[in-house]
Amino acid sequence: MGTVVLSVDAELAWGFHDKVSPPIDRVEAGREGWRALLRAFDEHDLPATWAVVGHLFLSGCNGSHPDIPAPSGWFLAEREGELADRELFCAPELVGDIGRADAEHDLGIHTFSHVQFGALETTASLARTEIEVAVDVARQAGFDPVSFVFPRNDVGHRDELADSPIRCYRGVRPEGEGGGLAGRGGKLRAAALGPGAPPLVEPTVDEYGLVDIPASLYLYGFQGVGRRVASLLREDPVVGAVRSGLEAAAERDGVLHLWLHPNNLVTERDHQRIRRVCELVARYRDEEGVDVETMRTVASRTLASRADTASNDPKPTDPQSP
Numbered sequence: 001m002g003t004v005v006l007s008v009d010a011e012l013a014w015g016f017h018d019k020v021s022p023p024i025d026r027v028e029a030g031r032e033g034w035r036a037l038l039r040a041f042d043e044h045d046l047p048a049t050w051a052v053v054g055h056l057f058l059s060g061c062n063g064s065h066p067d068i069p070a071p072s073g074w075f076l077a078e079r080e081g082e083l084a085d086r087e088l089f090c091a092p093e094l095v096g097d098i099g100r101a102d103a104e105h106d107l108g109i110h111t112f113s114h115v116q117f118g119a120l121e122t123t124a125s126l127a128r129t130e131i132e133v134a135v136d137v138a139r140q141a142g143f144d145p146v147s148f149v150f151p152r153n154d155v156g157h158r159d160e161l162a163d164s165p166i167r168c169y170r171g172v173r174p175e176g177e178g179g180g181l182a183g184r185g186g187k188l189r190a191a192a193l194g195p196g197a198p199p200l201v202e203p204t205v206d207e208y209g210l211v212d213i214p215a216s217l218y219l220y221g222f223q224g225v226g227r228r229v230a231s232l233l234r235e236d237p238v239v240g241a242v243r244s245g246l247e248a249a250a251e252r253d254g255v256l257h258l259w260l261h262p263n264n265l266v267t268e269r270d271h272q273r274i275r276r277v278c279e280l281v282a283r284y285r286d287e288e289g290v291d292v293e294t295m296r297t298v299a300s301r302t303l304a305s306r307a308d309t310a311s312n313d314p315k316p317t318d319p320q321s322p
Ligand SMILES: [Zn+2]
Pocket: 055, 061, 062, 063, 064, 065, 075, 078
């Protein structure tokens, strides 16, 4: 029997603070999207992993961060430009809502200021500080983060993660599997039919001892022309793709790992999609016995089963013994 994992990249303006033209409609939708997600998860008692940008734990900020060895100007958007003065850089009340929700969410981190770990200019010292400070502010707020999502899914500095309290991360979706969007044929098909059945993924322990829980499907990655074509169809094709994934999870082992941002919920159609996805996940849990777990739970189960396997391995025989 398979498992569903829902992960949420919770960042408000931080996902766009380094962009010249941030999409204001999306960033402005972030607060309401956050609350709507919490409501939808509570309605169906679905625990999710919330990977929160650490800066959102702060209750106020003047944009000065001498302790973070980031490139100069990295925090400029807090004070100047389109995103400043919109209350999108600090959100302790929204973070607190995750802890106060009825569903047993897993509070993870998404760095402190959305630094892209795979980027060449991101030094080990910057990555380490981003992890340390984010873990620190989360702990001060009473959380104990072990789950991590890389900004822009750009994997890097895993040795620094392994040196921290973090135990697992969302890895990249396996390529070319499960009717993915790879290749020209895939793109054409996606434009006509939607994203196709997402792969069930297998959590693995990487060479640093961290549990890699790859993504199966970004719930709002299917936009643009394809989505406009698909909007003429009766059912949202992403909902159809999720249903295919759930059918697979009802039949065999593996993880259906769905993810999104609160600021993906801009239009009523976007809201409808996540409500429908939550309904379906809950139905497959209740009627088919599919598990719904957080990244934290999947990671501890994966590490425990590995420890079991290791202790059951026959000891290498000692050629000297009689
Ligand atoms: Zn700041």
